[in-house]
Amino acid sequence: MKHKYLKNVVTLKLYTEKCTGCGTCTDVCPHDVFEMVNKKVVIINRDSCIECGACVKNCPFHALEVNPGVGCASAIIRGWLTGSEPSCDCSDNSSGCC
Amino acid sequence: MIPQISTKLSVLDILGAWKVRWGVGRMNYRINPGLYAIGTPDENSNVLVTANYKLTLDMLRKELTGLNLWILVLDTNGINVWCAAGKGTFGTRELINRITKSKLSEIVSHNTIILPQLGAPGVVAHEVTKKTGFQIKYGPVRASDINAYINAGLKANSNMREVKFTTKDRLVLTPMEITSSLKPSIFIFGMMFLINLIAVNKFGIIDFYGYVGALMIGCFLTPVLLPWIPVKPFALKGWILGLLWSVFVVIVNGWPVSGTIELLRGLAYLLILPSVSAYFAMNFTGSSTYTSYSGVLKEMKTAIPILIITISLGTILLLINSFVKL
Numbered sequence: 001m002k003h004k005y006l007k008n009v010v011t012l013k014l015y016t017e018k019c020t021g022c023g024t025c026t027d028v029c030p031h032d033v034f035e036m037v038n039k040k041v042v043i044i045n046r047d048s049c050i051e052c053g054a055c056v057k058n059c060p061f062h063a064l065e066v067n068p069g070v071g072c073a074s075a076i077i078r079g080w081l082t083g084s085e086p087s088c089d090c091s092d093n094s095s096g097c098c
Numbered sequence: 099m100i101p102q103i104s105t106k107l108s109v110l111d112i113l114g115a116w117k118v119r120w121g122v123g124r125m126n127y128r129i130n131p132g133l134y135a136i137g138t139p140d141e142n143s144n145v146l147v148t149a150n151y152k153l154t155l156d157m158l159r160k161e162l163t164g165l166n167l168w169i170l171v172l173d174t175n176g177i178n179v180w181c182a183a184g185k186g187t188f189g190t191r192e193l194i195n196r197i198t199k200s201k202l203s204e205i206v207s208h209n210t211i212i213l214p215q216l217g218a219p220g221v222v223a224h225e226v227t228k229k230t231g232f233q234i235k236y237g238p239v240r241a242s243d244i245n246a247y248i249n250a251g252l253k254a255n256s257n258m259r260e261v262k263f264t265t266k267d268r269l270v271l272t273p274m275e276i277t278s279s280l281k282p283s284i285f286i287f288g289m290m291f292l293i294n295l296i297a298v299n300k301f302g303i304i305d306f307y308g309y310v311g312a313l314m315i316g317c318f319l320t321p322v323l324l325p326w327i328p329v330k331p332f333a334l335k336g337w338i339l340g341l342l343w344s345v346f347v348v349i350v351n352g353w354p355v356s357g358t359i360e361l362l363r364g365l366a367y368l369l370i371l372p373s374v375s376a377y378f379a380m381n382f383t384g385s386s387t388y389t390s391y392s393g394v395l396k397e398m399k400t401a402i403p404i405l406i407i408t409i410s411l412g413t414i415l416l417l418i419n420s421f422v423k424l
Contacts, residue, residue, distance in 0.1 A: 002325075003263055003324070003325055003386075003387075003388045004330060004388075005330055005388055005389050005390065005393050006330050006331065006390075006393040006396055006397065009390065009392040009393045009396050010390055010392055010393070011392055024223070026259075027215070027218075027236045027254070027259070028215060028218035028236055029259070030215065030216065030239060030259070030260065030261040030387070031260065031261060031388065032256060032259070032260055048388070049390060050387075050388060050389060050390045051390040051391050051392060052183075052184065052218075052219040053219045054183075054215075054218035054219040055218075057218065057219060057220075057221065057222050058218055058221070058222065058223050058224075060224045067391070067392070068219070068391070069390075069391025069392070070184055070384070070391055071383055071384070071386070071388075071389030071390045071391050071393060071394045072383055072384030072389075072394065073332070073333075073380045073381050073383045073384060073394055073398055074381050074384055075384060076391075076394060076395060076398060077398075086391070
């Protein structure tokens with residue numbers, strides 16, 4: 001069964017004019033968000049994006065943008081408590097993530 | 099001399115995997131970074147890159163029986179590929195360093211290295227190529243697809259590219275959820291014990307199984323039933339199952355007309371137990387493979403105030419019930 005999460009929250013942006021159709025984003029995306037149409041990439045499953053940032057990092061032409069972050073509640077709580085950016089810091093052994 | 103590693107897991111490896119799944123020694127289950135050989139690789143053999151979490155290497159090598167290839171292990175502080183990529187330790191700089199340190203260009207005559215696809219959030223592939231000359235191919239998500247990927251001439255189909263989250267995937271993560279819940283639980287039981295020393299109405303077995311049940315719903319049942327609970331926020335998934343549980347607990351004990359639960363205590367259960375389940379279920383977002391930061395933040399903005407209010411209110415009712423004979 002395919003998992004679905006909240007709709008219309010994702011910060012992913014595509015600048016089609018910069019896309020050269022190299023297809024790297026379709027290789028690295030773990031959730032099948034992109035599809036190649038006429039040598040340009042299009043977003044077909046926006047709500048499946050988990051904002052991992054793989055496509056943004058690996059796009060040599062800066063055609064993609066996202067506010068990357070971890071989808072992890074305990075990391076976000078830890079971020080609030082410590083006043084820092086939420087990071088999935090498993091080294092303190094305090095959470096079940098990672 | 100490049101160390102060789104086996105593609106067979108020993109009994110110790112399997113026991114080790116059980117241990118870390120329960121959180122025992124999990125942060126110190128690592129191997130030395132560097133280059134390793136599987137079988138008898140030569141200058142034309144493929145190079146796979148992975149993390150130095152021993153569980154990760156074990157999952158990888160057991161899929162490589164009969165193959166001859168190189169494995170370049172990055173220093174990710176003993177964290178798996180995906181999480182390390184998110185932190186940047188499975189990243190561009192470490193990869194460039196490790197390629198240089200292991201003198202990879204003197205060992206193989208080609209210029210291709212295969213990275214696990216889930217390493218991509220940490221790696222800028224074109225930068226690695228610029229600095230080292232090595233081209234990065236992103237391999238499949240799962241180690242079990244590597245053989246097929248290599249046989250297809252380093253091509254992954256869309257099935258190999260997609261992260262799944264099967265019932266089994268979720269099940270193996272639940273022991274860690276339960277382990278992480280121990281610390282707050284021991285604190286709660288400690289408080290109940292202290293209150294019992296001076297309370298008029300003492301906490302008892304119903305409080306114990308009520309709480310443990312709510313916890314198991316959040317840490318175990320919700321993760322297992324995840325795709326079948328027909329709402330999307332994790333906290334709400336847990337809250338619904340927790341509500342069913344709390345209603346069951348009070349009704350079985352004869353509430354509200356008579357029975358073993360006082361009026362206030364029953365009300366407190368209905369407030370607290372669903373929220374306990376919701377809290378632990380919400381924490382499973384971090385273990386899931388399909389939640390985004392924006393999404394989790396959105397559900398937390400609703401969930402956290404509700405959790406704080408219901409649990410505080412419920413606790414006040416419990417305390418009144420403990421000290422006031424109505």
